[in-house]
Amino acid sequence: MVATHTDSRTISDKLLDAGGISVDRLPMLHVAFDRMATHCADSLRQMSASPAYFSLSNIESARIGDVLEDYEANAIAAVFHAPEWDSRILVGFDRDFIFSMVEVLFGADGAEPPIDEERPFSNIEINIAQAIFERIAKVLQVSFGSQSESAFKFERIETRMDFAIIGRRNNLSVVAKFLLQALNRGGEMFIIIPQSALSPVRETLSHAMSGDASPRDPRWARQIQSEIQRTEMQVRAILEERLIDLRDVTEFKVGQVLELQATPRSRVKLECRGQPLFWCQLGQSDGSYTVKVDDYIDEDQEFIDDILSR
Known part of the structure; x- marks a missing residue:
């Protein structure tokens, strides 16, 4: 086998990515998402008199298709382009989130019972979602500003998760879920970031801000690298x-020829x-x-x- 192009770092990164990123090893990712919850609440406070509270509920690794299937026919999603990451990410609001924000933005006091029906989203609800998504683009840029200077450009809205394409559905991703609380009701916002998108900033995300980390032993690091390369x-x-x-x-037989x-x-x-x-x-x-x-x-x-x- 002859290789005309060699880039050992690129190949090793691909092999490591195949096993997935452990979010526990990216402490600054938690910091960025916690910061995002705060900025989301501040941004929406400018749009309504009633306060809305955001909290980060979970961060996990999952395949893109598995996450989208959970929200099929129950969410509105937006695709954002991050040029510096050379990738796209997905931000979505579930049905309860949309219904709650409609009431908040139109001055409801929470006296009416929550809407509990499965129906297509109306044009008003989609337009409100888009207005919030446009604010989320700025929130993303601020939240990840200390790790990356990438902008997040809002591209489009999708109400069918089959069309919310940001990569192959079986690719691994980092999924963050946020809870919304407003007018004694709530909802969920989710963010899907392909793990390949985090490769340029993985090293930055893995460094905690505290200086308590143990010094790195270069001799031990060289030995580990040597052993890995001999695998x-x-x-x-x-x-x-x-x-x-x-x-x-089931009808295959011994001696049968399959044409290619x-x-x-x-x-x-x-x-x-x-x-x-x-x-x-x-x-x-x-x-x-x-x-x-x-x-x-x-x-x-x-x-x-x-x-x-x-």
Whole structure:
């Protein structure tokens, strides 16, 4: 196997990302989200006379698709672009959040019982959500300002979670959930950040502000790095993948030939631990098959291209 492009840091980051980020190792992420809860309350206080309180309830790692399924038909989401992170993030409000904010912004006193019905969101409710999302863009920039100077540009609103695309649905993400309390009722706001988006600021997020951390032992660090680099990893070269009905699979027989659409000119996908790494070219050398590394795999771009080709 011949590699025409080498970037050990990029490859090692991809392999580490495949295992997911431990939010417990990013103490400054908690600080940023706590700061966000405070700024959200301050920002909404300028829009209404009744106070609204935000509190951070949970931070966890989860797959994007699993989170969106929990809010299907029960939330409004907005896509934000973070240029410096080269990624998009998702902010959403559940149904109770929207209904509570409508009453707060229109001067209700909480005497009426909460709305308890499942129906499509009205234009007024969507417009109110958009007005809040536009304020959230500024709150995000301030909350993460000490870790990153990235702006967060509001792009669009989605009421169907199937269209709330910020990456592959099986990609890992960091999910923060906030509770809203207003007029003796509440709701939930959630933020989904792809773990790949946090890679540029991971080191900053991992450093606590206190100076109580133990000094790093460079000799021990070198030994750990040496052991990790000697770890054996299994690499797979995939010439073609296709979807087959279970009925067809049950009818497979010994000696049956499965025709492939791939040719010697087809690109080969090289992956490790289920993480796509490179596109390669198939070849031969001394009677053995070879793959020549051609280019890195941009998963987000591949996902968008796949959607557009359908």
